[in-house]
Amino acid sequence: MSANQVALAYLVASVFFILALKGLSSPETARRGNLLGMIGMALALVTTISIIAAGGLVLIFVAMLAGGTIGAIVARRVQMTQMPETVAAMHSLVGMAAVLIAVAAVNNPAAFGVPDPMPAGNRLELFIGTFVGAITFSGSVIAFGKLAGLGRHFRLFSSAPVVFKGQHWLNLVLALVMIGFGVAFFLAPDKGWTPFWTMTAIAFVLGVLIIIPIGGADMPVVISMLNSYSGWAAAGIGFSLNNSMLIIAGSLVGSSGAILSYIMCKAMNRSFISVILGGFGAAEGAAAAGAGQKTVRSGSADDAAFIMSNAESVIIVPGYGLAVARAQHAVKEMAQKLAAKGVSVRYAIHPVAGRMPGHMNVLLAEAEVPYDQVFEMEDINGEFGTADVALVLGANDVVNPLAHEKGSPIYGMPILEVAKARTVMVNKRSMASGYAGLDNPLFYMDKTMMVFGDAKKVVEEIVKALD
């Protein structure tokens, strides 16, 4: 193929990637979108393979087969609740690939159609692609470790923030030193291996240092951020290889991660900077102490079943606890039983319920909850006033009325207005606080009944009681 034909094929692949993401604008078109993404990727692969020297082909096919098989197995086996760590692990691969490609490009620019020795402009871009890739790699590994709960084995993976004095200063100094070596690489008369490797090593260390102070609970924002980074790394490599497909695909991914981080921070009413500076997760669970004096009314699963079967309308509010307990199928069964008794059942989804964006939607989708019973926050918040029962399952922060009180750490965060329902029932295992580490006044209201226990167990008991 001529260079023009290759560029055109890459352009078509880029358009497929854009259309793939456009497909996600609605569940109906989403699968077609994913398919378009696959087609785009296949086109990119076939085009690239067609232009390389035949010598390396066998090895490449073996590598693709090996990697592809592993990927397919992971994709088949992974649980939906493990998505955050899976995504983190995958980002690390993109980051590492970016670094490796950069090494290969420094070694032999000609393979990429870049003059040897590499011109300064390409070096600058390569430098950016490399360090972003390196940070993406090591940062994602740490994020993966924290999410997979590997903290028991290795302190760096501790889900509690790992903080020490002068941490941010150290990071700043390291970043400057890294940039210094980057400049040295940029100016080097030869290939510049020494500054290149030094810079890359520092970037790997930086990736670790940036992520360890961030608590496990803040990981979703971090993952999106790393997602964004992996995109920018790809774009950076695209710049140095003059490959517009890499630039376009990288920018799409980069924007996506950045926007998701923004949405999450917004919905948690925290600044992105405060998340990145870390140390937040430390207080988790501690704030529940002052709760002793206030009284709480608690009831059994049977009580809950009785009240709900006499209600006209029930709104279920799922939260992180539901995901932890994997109670989604039980909930679906319960809803069906209630519907059979003539109770109208709806689900209210807070945008940051759970631990990743859209977490609850995936969970309910997995349980095959009918589409038309699931409502986004804006659409259902007006309905709580007319609901007989609001059943909160393992949610806490997203229904915490403190969000309306000036001075509270979550002041201004939009919440689901469950307190407006005639009766509020809350299922969780204890009086412990949620992600934000705050006590929840909702639990102490007169119309609130706590149903303690693991979400799955409790819901299954309710189902039994409904028979």
Place this chain on the structure above:
Amino acid sequence: MSANQVALAYLVASVFFILALKGLSSPETARRGNLLGMIGMALALVTTISIIAAGGLVLIFVAMLAGGTIGAIVARRVQMTQMPETVAAMHSLVGMAAVLIAVAAVNNPAAFGVPDPMPAGNRLELFIGTFVGAITFSGSVIAFGKLAGLGRHFRLFSSAPVVFKGQHWLNLVLALVMIGFGVAFFLAPDKGWTPFWTMTAIAFVLGVLIIIPIGGADMPVVISMLNSYSGWAAAGIGFSLNNSMLIIAGSLVGSSGAILSYIMCKAMNRSFISVILGGFGAAEGAAAAGAGQKTVRSGSADDAAFIMSNAESVIIVPGYGLAVARAQHAVKEMAQKLAAKGVSVRYAIHPVAGRMPGHMNVLLAEAEVPYDQVFEMEDINGEFGTADVALVLGANDVVNPLAHEKGSPIYGMPILEVAKARTVMVNKRSMASGYAGLDNPLFYMDKTMMVFGDAKKVVEEIVKALD
């Protein structure tokens, strides 16, 4: 400036243009958007002027001053109701400029940094830019003439469709011949003046022939289409001059015109093809004949004033007639009077009321009608059921219930559901039909009262009666 600096400045200007259009996403940011557009244009101008040879500078400044002065005067003088023809006239200038630039480029490619003789690739693009520009020019001139009512002076400008047998075949043949000469230009060993001029001349003729069969009433769609063309012409010139700013700005304009045409056709429930093939406006006003048997209740302005002053809520539906009568200020006064009497007044805007997209919004804005009283169709259609009075001022098609009836030419077009109001009052001058040339069953309903007369006169009488 180096070529790189110029390209960067152009990129910044392109970003300004994108941000300018983004500004129009809400009235609050719109003026800032327009300002950004001006800054982008200024940047583009300054950059370009800085790179040309000093020799031509004086003439260029004189030309800019002359053109700018004319433009400023026109902008100051033009009435809001003359916007359609003004926009048409301006498109014609862009089209003509594109053709002139193409001529200059063929004459001296070096001035644009293109090799002389021009390579085949650039010729192809220039060919496209030229014929699109030529069609834009002559088409816009015809559209302008039709809208400005110049049909009295010159038959080609007749607002009735100018149709003759074999018209579409003639157009097709001419288009093919034009493309043939384009190919000849593409292949010419020399500059290729002969095929170039022939092609351009045919394109001018084609522009006229394409537009004359389209009725005056369909002009808004045509204007948007020509808007779109002028953008594609700019993009085509950008291709041949390797100027990405022209490509980007041209694409923005091209998309805009195409989308507006689409929106209009959709809201009128007609296909774009049927508009372009023309002959529609001919039937205008003819269909009102069969209305004789049915009875109509008519009332005076005083009656209308009395009914409205006793109402709790009135929804005003403005239409094309309001614009023709320039009654917007009187309407505002009437609304204020009613509000003083405790009547709630709102305005319901149909997306294609009037003769250009957003026509009614501009009109009401001109009269300084408060923002929060103006509602789009989707937001207010549910409210007619609870309104005491729906006052239709010079609107017809947009409230025609025939849209609900299968088989009617406007079947499927969304309408304002005025028939749901307790009382319907309709002001127009006669029983004549509107744009679509259809009778309107709304006028014959028991709860409908017609108030005949010019909209401005009638509303002013109502104002007087309200005192």
Place this chain on the structure above:
Amino acid sequence: MTGTVDPTVINLVVFVLAVFVGYHVIWNVTPALHTPLMSLTNAISSVIIVGAILAAGVAALDLGSAIGVFAVALASINVAGGFLVTQRMLEMFKKKSKAGKE
């Protein structure tokens, strides 16, 4: 892979992306501002004046540069007229939203 990538292909990449941008940006325009949109895009399309200036700006006066000067004049009408008319229209919307807040 043989040869280098033609400018035309790169232009095509820019063009395709620009059309995507245009598509999204225009659909985000509020319907109430569709008339100003027409005049603003009209103003933006007059950026073609850049080509006219290049044509006019050659050192020696000849047919080409004369045509260029004429094109500059035509496009200038559009530059000034387009933005100013848009501004005039948008000023009205400003008053309107203020009045609403009173």
Place this chain on the structure above:
Amino acid sequence: MTGTVDPTVINLVVFVLAVFVGYHVIWNVTPALHTPLMSLTNAISSVIIVGAILAAGVAALDLGSAIGVFAVALASINVAGGFLVTQRMLEMFKKKSKAGKE
């Protein structure tokens, strides 16, 4: 005007436009699909495999091509894993909307 436009500047044009496209396309994604969005973008970012193949595909085997082969293997995990996991998730949403229609 002196010299020609660097590829870097052209890359920048493409980049800026692509960011605009990304911005709009991503904001149009429905919140319910934000988790699939993460895995789909993850899959798309593995297009970096193109660079890995170029590195691996030189005629002579050396350090560079060995590194390239390794990068191909890593990125392939992502290519396959990313799209398949997305598909698995989206299959669930399909069942869901069907169930709603019953």
